Amino acid sequence: MAQERKFKIGKPILEVNNISLSFGGVKAITDTSFNVLEHEVRAIIGPNGAGKSSMLNCINGIYKPQQGTVSFRGQQIPNITPNIMAQMGLSRTFQNLALFKRMSVLDNILVGRKLHTKTNFLEVAFQLPKVKKEEKINRDRSEEIISFLEIEDIKDTPVGKLPYGLQKKVELGRALATDSSVILLDEPMAGMNVEEKRDMCRFILKVNDELGTTMVLIEHDMGVVMDISDRVVVLDYGKVIGDGTPDEVRSNQKVIDAYLGVEH
């Protein structure tokens, strides 16, 4: 990470302020705040049940936190829904894969181009020239992403038939197709073998490096997290117990106690 970056880490693009979320009596997140800077790779780590996925779901608007706010580019968003966040330029992948199983890889990625599709159904039905133009732009961009992710040979396969590792890649591709400025990745490397993990890391860094996309990722594999992220926030029992560069987090006693499991 020492070399000069094309996209310098900038101001906070995403801010999470004092979020609390509970399901009935169970508190998933308690008064949690952190921020994400533009163009950085930010990791959220923590033991199982620490509230990491719930956090992403709050940011993305799938869950409605009882307290707290989410700001995007300095602007507080009052009624967060996944749709509004997508329009603001925030895309995501899901922990247990949420692909469109009966559609081909290419079609899945094309759905990611939805916000760049302005034609309505009547124009599509009559195949007006502007539909063809727009479709071509979207297809070209999707093909670009497919070759970027090196999945050309499976692009016409229905996603449901692909192995897990490839499905994760397709999901990243779909998030990329939105041309979002922030991508939330929920355990992008879960269930992958070492080689696939290395590949996925390479893609995440490449996207961040070449497109300047801000990446927020949840990951279990500590080695991976420490290698690729600029800053790490550590959650435990729904609270932030550490926040900083990988080195700072590594030497934080609370984090060591809670997560790294060092004997003492």
Added chain:
Amino acid sequence: MMKPVFMTYTKKDLINLAVCMVLSVLVIPSFITTEYWYTSILIPWLCLALATIGQQIVMGYTGQLALGAAGFMAAGAFAMFNLILRVPDLGFVGSLIVSGLIAAAFGILFGLPSLKVRGIYLMVATLASQFFIIWMIDKFGWFKNYDSSGIITAQDIVILGKPFTTPLAMYFVCLAVTTILTLLAMNMARGSTGRNWMAVRDMDIAAESMGVSLLRTKVQAFAISAFYCGVAGALFAFCYLKSLEPVAFDIKLSFKILFMCILGGLGTINGAFIGAAFILLFPVLLNAIGNNVFHGAIDATIISSIEQVIFGGLMIIFMIYEPLGMAKLWENIKQKWKTKYPNMNIKNLTSSIGKKS
């Protein structure tokens, strides 16, 4: 995937289309001269296939379990009757389009529950459309022009001053409308519209996270579906039944369309035609067997019971072995044929209409 050569169509699609057009416009009219084929098989087949495309859009593509196609068909049929009666200036084609739009308005209204409930619960909610529309037509005499007999004769079809009253002429009217609407449905299904539908069907949360609005997509699918059913209903009443009675659009017809949709293959346009053909022709075939093989030894009521039994059995068999229906079965047969005879080019000729790429 093959490169499209014209609009979204590949060369294969265009050949398929040409074959279907030659068959339906030239071959069928010159070889089939008995009226029975037009009035009892081809015309209802086209009408019901069109309604099944409507059902496909909402159920096969958007994944919303809706049951009430016949209700929308009734809305379209009675709208058509009233438009021709009260707004004669619209003409047949204009009335047909407006009837479709009126049905689409009902589609939007009864599609709204889909935002809150799904699956079997939605099916129950959409049943309301079936009963409400039929009840409304029965309750308010205005819709039937205060006709007390219960059955109203449909007006004659007149397009640009020319009457279309012979079975062959009516067949061509149905064929033209069905062909145009099928092509439009294919364009939508293959384009961004269809991708949104399927995204909502396969994983709605992810679709929403990609910026697909669930509200708009579902309501749109219901509206388009009801439009197709409405137009189909109008044609069904004017070309096939030649009369208008709410009873003709009862829940049984809705189920029939549902079966056509499932047996034909969910999420396919050609499946709508295959499914409709099967469900329409099967009873005819059974009757023919009853008459010709057993020479009437089997009672007609028994034959119609056997028909129900076989339908039920087939539904179960398809659900278990080929949930994607006859369109998929056909696809598999072609695939086998292709691997067996890789150099044969006949597949182009045997491919069915409206194949989804």
